[in-house]
Amino acid sequence: MRFVKRARTALAILALSASACGSSGALANTEQYRPPPPLALVVLVDPSSGSMADQLRQLEDVIRASASPNESVVVMMLQTGSARQYVVRPGDSLSSIAAANGLTLSTVEAVNPQFGPVSGRNWSVIHSGERVTLPDGAARDPLLLATRAPAGPPPPQLMRIPRAPSNPTDYQRAQYSHTVANNNAVNASRVAAWRAEADRAVQPWQSQVVGQLEKKTGTQILVTSSSGGPALSTSIGVGLTTLSGLSGRRTLLLLGGGDSPATLAPRSLVDVTLVIANVSDPQAVAAWKSAGVAAGAPSVNALDPALTQLQLAQIVNQ
Numbered sequence: 001m002r003f004v005k006r007a008r009t010a011l012a013i014l015a016l017s018a019s020a021c022g023s024s025g026a027l028a029n030t031e032q033y034r035p036p037p038p039l040a041l042v043v044l045v046d047p048s049s050g051s052m053a054d055q056l057r058q059l060e061d062v063i064r065a066s067a068s069p070n071e072s073v074v075v076m077m078l079q080t081g082s083a084r085q086y087v088v089r090p091g092d093s094l095s096s097i098a099a100a101n102g103l104t105l106s107t108v109e110a111v112n113p114q115f116g117p118v119s120g121r122n123w124s125v126i127h128s129g130e131r132v133t134l135p136d137g138a139a140r141d142p143l144l145l146a147t148r149a150p151a152g153p154p155p156p157q158l159m160r161i162p163r164a165p166s167n168p169t170d171y172q173r174a175q176y177s178h179t180v181a182n183n184n185a186v187n188a189s190r191v192a193a194w195r196a197e198a199d200r201a202v203q204p205w206q207s208q209v210v211g212q213l214e215k216k217t218g219t220q221i222l223v224t225s226s227s228g229g230p231a232l233s234t235s236i237g238v239g240l241t242t243l244s245g246l247s248g249r250r251t252l253l254l255l256g257g258g259d260s261p262a263t264l265a266p267r268s269l270v271d272v273t274l275v276i277a278n279v280s281d282p283q284a285v286a287a288w289k290s291a292g293v294a295a296g297a298p299s300v301n302a303l304d305p306a307l308t309q310l311q312l313a314q315i316v317n318q
Helices: 003-018 052-065 094-100 105-111 170-216 229-244 282-294 305-317
Strands: 030-032 039-045 072-077 083-087 131-135 143-148 157-159 249-254 273-276 300-302
Touching: 039 052, 039 229, 039 305, 052 072, 052 170, 052 305, 072 170, 072 229, 083 229, 094 105, 094 131, 105 131, 131 229, 143 170, 157 170, 229 249, 273 282, 273 305, 282 300
Parallel strands: 039 072, 039 249, 249 273, 273 300
Antiparallel strands: 030 157, 072 143, 083 131
């Protein structure tokens, strides 16, 4: 699972930070384990390429490889139309925004899944300052899937590491080393048990998502070309707006249409990992990496078709 290495790191950090706590007994000798943030994944697929079924099966492999409690996954098609961003004002609701712009509520909800169950929210509650995507009237419903993994078991309580004694005797030093080793062993065991239980809790969700994606592979969609240029930039903008409303390790995955790099707004990818898959043009690989870094992405991966097959699941789930 993706949080194995992160769990070990968290234990090491806990050992260091807890050593600053006094041994007077004033503080509890345990504290709750904090798991790594769950994955928040928005995926864009290109139905105009004729390979949407292959793209969705690649995503199935990503989901099968790993999942964690509270993970969120949104899958959208690249758009053929345009869209703009509306900033929520006091008193606004999605229904009032839709009506004011000549759109149906269902159309607005389909382009803004971040306001619904995938983020644990109620559609009727939006907040001032949030961004809402408003598609033009000709845009198709882009949403293929929006889902969130179950919360899983509560994180375990971990043993604090006591403060090292000052000027210890040999006996005190040995006793302290024994206590540290014992507490670390207990903590590792508790985290491993929690992780195994978490895996069992999310496995039915993984199977459900894979099944839903497999059904979508047979979907016949009549489209005109949607990749490249303004349409691709629009789709990425919609994906980033969706990600802004999801909590966790935000990742934007473009499974199709990547041979024509999009224009990315400055700082639009701050705190967002960018993954571009199935890029057959080597020049596009370099262009995506340059554009992603310039837009503030902490990590950019542009993969050719061969690397997509070999590394996509690992890169998304790391």
